[in-house]
Amino acid sequence: MMSTDGTFGAKTSSRRDRSEQTNLETSHMSTLDDSTVLTQSRSKRYGLFVCLMAALAGLLFGLDIGVISGALPFIAKHFVLNDRSQEWIVSSMMVGAAIGALGAGWLSYRLGRRYALAIAAVLFIVGSLWSGFAVNPAHLIAARLVLGLAVGMASFTAPLYLSEVAPRQVRGAMISTYQLMITVGILAAFLSNIGLSYIADWRWMLGVIAIPAAFFLMGVLALPDSPRWLLQRNRGDEARAVLQRLYGNPADVQAELEQVNEDNTRPQRGWSLLRSNLNFRRSVMLGIVLQVFQQLTGINVVMYYAPRIFELAGFATHEQQLWATVIVGLVNVVATFGAIAFVDRWGRKPILYAGCAVMAFGMCSLGILLHAGVAGLVAQSLAVAALLLFIAGFAMSAGPLVWILCSEIQPQQGRDFGIAVSTLVNWVANMVVAATFLSLLSTVGEANTFVLYAILNVIFGIVVFFYVPETRGVSLEKLGNDLMAGKRLRDLGKAS
Template sequence: MKQTDTTRRYVRIVAAVAALGGLLFGYDTGVMSGALLFISPEFDMGPTEEGWVTSMLLVGAAVGALTGGQIADRLGRRMTLIIGGLIFVLGSLWCAVALTVLMLGAARTFLGVAVGAVSIVVPMYISEKVPGDVRGKMVSLNTFMIVVGQLLAYLVNSALAPTGNWHLMLGMAAVPGAILVVGMWFLADTPVWYARRGRLDKARETAARAGMTLAELDIEDRVGDGASISRRSEWQALKAHRWLRITVLVAMCIGITQQITGVNAIVYFAPTMMNQVGISTENSVYTAIVIGVVSVIACWVGLQIVDRVGRRRLLLIGLTGNVISLIALAVAYRFADGNTAVAMLSLALMALFIAFQQAAVSPTTWLLISELVPVKIRGLGMGIAGLALWVANWAVAQFFLPLVALLSGSGTFVMFAVLGIVALGFVRTFIPETTGRSLEEVGRELKERFDR
């Protein structure tokens, strides 16, 4: 179907409103990098407790990712995002009034449920609402908003650093949470969800508003047996078809690939790492802004090129850059203690790593997960893939500081580089190119490749 100015405008509005979930995701994962410097002495926390408080968000996120897709199948993508926005509001306020480490950990876990759910449902919602020729850019807008949210968190942390008011740092996320609820209230659900509920007229109407047909979303050819698909559980479909199981496994590994080089070790702990090599606490908070600015610029670049360079090729470029950056960082960080110039070089190498990650690795992994998981098991499959991503994220957050204490910062960065080489081998072997292809075409190739 031909795109018009009206459909293009609608597609941009849909993606922008839904991507507010990404902004919240970014803010709540990034805010602890600075807040932790003030929370830790107030609660007399050691490295293990610091890792625990940070990682409890990710425990909740793992639960939210696993259940969010299935809730989105049951209640709708739109309603799931509305509920997620409400949890963001309540969870942020709970964090702000926490009086103990245990209470803060519980609040972060509750907040994490929303983070995990929106991390899966936002790409799902956008990929099912926009045409294939702009799907890469529109879905990647979610990734861009994640890094905007992280930068916003760093700026809030820096503004409040002189006061040490970590309560306000954590509580500020309630504002965009409320905006997400209001924005999603005025949008329709996706054609895929309407079709699976048997509302084919509504599905066609919603697809047409975005300049699409149902066939582009891998729906039209199954209209006749849609009832049987809706009656059969996604678990049954997964057990019945080998290619679906392998596809979900590949999607899980894509999620792990995003985390395996330790991106969130830098996102969460860059100020802590700078503080450990002699940078003052207040200046360490400001170094996070460098990471945030580079993230936003790099992600914007990735947003512009993802539909031209290709998902698979861009992911390979990003992982290669990650490995090179980590090896250089391992060498520099070894000599950074007490040497301001070398410490700044280490920060520059962290920023270089983040540039490759946010321009290439993060946008392509979220995008590939949303494109590879077939429509017939979409909620369950994306939930399982998201669970793998968040478990890997949790492992990095929980064990990074203890690993630094055990292996040193340099040794830990070398370990991440080796894992990056493993990720490169996986992508080369198993990931197909999806750029410019409809969900129907991608599903057909996966079935031909894995159903043997």
Template sequence: MGTDTLTYFPTRSRSRARIAYLFGALGGILFGYDSGVIAGALLFIRKDMVLSAQLQGMVVGGLLLGAMVGAFGTGRFAERFGPRKMLIAAGSMFIVTSILSALAPNPLSLIVARVLIGITIGVSTVQVPLYLAEISPKHTRGGLSSLNQLAIATGILISYVVCYLLSAHGQWRWMLGLAAVPSIFLTIGMIFQPDSPRWLVRQGRVQEARRVLEITNTPEDAAEALREIEGTNKVGSKVRLVDVLKSRALRPTVIAVFGLAVLQQALGINTIVYYAPTILRAAGFGESTALLNSVGLGVLSIIMTIFAARVVDRIGRRPLLIGGSVVMGLSMATLGCVFHFGGPATAMGSVVAVGALAVFKAAFSFSWGPLVWVMMPELLPMRIRARTMSAAAFSMFVMNFIVASTFPVLLEMGVESAFGTFSVCCFGATLFAIYCLRETAGLSLEEIEKGAC
């Protein structure tokens, strides 16, 4: 079947729409799995390959280095081919790179494989939220766009479960290689999904865009949405990213988007994703128990992300972001205090440490986890959405790389200072959400764009 000759239902079809949302979010599972699997696999890789703290940081950070390249380079291609075709390409790349990482014979080849995986993650990180935002109806866009974070959390949980099940024999190669399985589903599934209606309008394929909109909207809502998209497309023109950064009208929007991207990583979430078992080992747990506790954190993350998806379109984005960052700041401060006063050496200290990790993960999962992916494509005007999302994702991975690659060394120096820093970042994120973000719930992407320009 040709990629441009898909057959769409002419009227609203809930099951057809759900399938599109499901496969659109599947790239998030791969992001989550490849990000989370290293947390468990690293416990065994560092023994087999005798990794120093610096090499451990490079194995983890290599993925992020590649993600910077993939994220930064995907904007121009997305404008030409659309997010659906980009996700098909990413799925194909995931299959190959997952196998390469599983077969790596030495630290250098493993780092190279992780860099290549990172490139595919960079592509999917930009394209999944773009795709979900652009095919979703405005009244449920927050919940549907939250599927990206739900998929990421699910991927992380699956990776933790796999690591736990394979931990008895330290089979880290299987842990890494099994990422190829969901990659196959993504690649095949996206072939049969519709393109973004907004991308179709930009390509002059208006009738195809109408048919896609009728999958997820009533005929009346689809016609109204199409008029808005066409109107925005006529007045908009392609601009360079440098022009966006210089524009006074767009500057608050750009600050909001880049602030969301950088702060999400500065909060310290990926120290939990990548190093939860290592942190729990430092808190006095054995390897299997540490991995099992990580599974529990993954389940909690999914539950709270589902909660966010159900309420975000009613409560709004800003209240959840503000409340979540406050709770995360208190959790990180508590964790720092536990390690500072030697708490992990006692049974009560270990319980408090796990509790603080759980509260932090829960708060992130109903606030800054899903809502950053919801708001970034929402805030950006259509004519600059793909390229600016690409640049914002690049900045996100830069911060992620800095945090992840330096954390093993900070653990050796004493973790209380690291958690104290993350606590300060969390409270800074609270102020950012209060003063720099505007509410977008219940508005179409075109209505949000009118308020930004």
């Protein structure tokens, strides 16, 4: 009995010990799970902060695009300017932007993406204040050249930085946030223009941008360096620390390091790679074509000369034109949310197809209405609806997706150079469009001008079909390897 009781007691004690050990292990695992969840939650919040702060470069970009449309009539009246002088004031920013985009490639490679953005922020402040205090048209053109340098640097560096810090699953949405900030900036500028138009003070319209630029500068200094840029500099420990803050999960950090590290062993070669490698020339050319067609959609014609377009549509007073322009800005913002919501679900190409079709229909409809003559409330309403349809089509497609694709299709060893070239071309095309629109209206006619833009949007859709790859959910390294292996551009990222 004693033996039996003792054995039974021992077994019971053993089971109790095992049960307590299991409970301890379960409790420990639960604690670890809670800790992991908390860490990942913090990482997501930090990653969102980083992406939003970098995307604020787009806000300043948008403010500088939007503000000139409202300020230009007052500037023209103050300095007694003709159409050609007004075109130069508008397009001078694009000249600076082209130079800034070209220089940003070197700066972001040498100093890092973060410091390139900080320099852009300083230039935003200087250019805005100078614009507000300009004493003659020459000073204003020079000040807008400085602003252009800032815009060009930001338009190159911000999408590049976002593509390198955002996880591939949400990369499209994060880069689209940059475009969203551009639209928010344009809308904010339109609203500011209305408020300041009552005192007819164009100096405040241009100078007030220095305030958000100062906040942007402070925020940029709190950003981390790009992990890919750090790895190019053999600063692996710093890159791991940044990825740990961005990803949270050590397994994800290690996987990303292994994938990125292999690609980063190839140094940036730029010009030499362009001269020697046909495959790299293909990706550079695709980036150029995409940026040219983004401008040939006609979007910045609307943004820079919106009051003039609404005047053609029958809106007589400047106040009516400005309020109509605000509606354009609001539609631009709302439609961009569509790109953020669906770009990583539906893919890049389906959204581009839909956008090109909508833009072509909107521009063609506006051209037909102008040809028939916009007289009466119904015709005016239809003209506004056609213009807003065009804006919505651009904001959900070509606006954000061209910047996304141009930051994705370049291989690591030529990424800085390739994106710099495509961004430079964007601003050259932007400058040509802005500098010729008023002249185009007077030569080919108002209606024919908008029909021409409709035709260009149809051609854009055809180019997307034959040459643009679907990059949704594909790593930058996979896209680069496929390109350099000689795959067709439209097949980059597809399984072999």
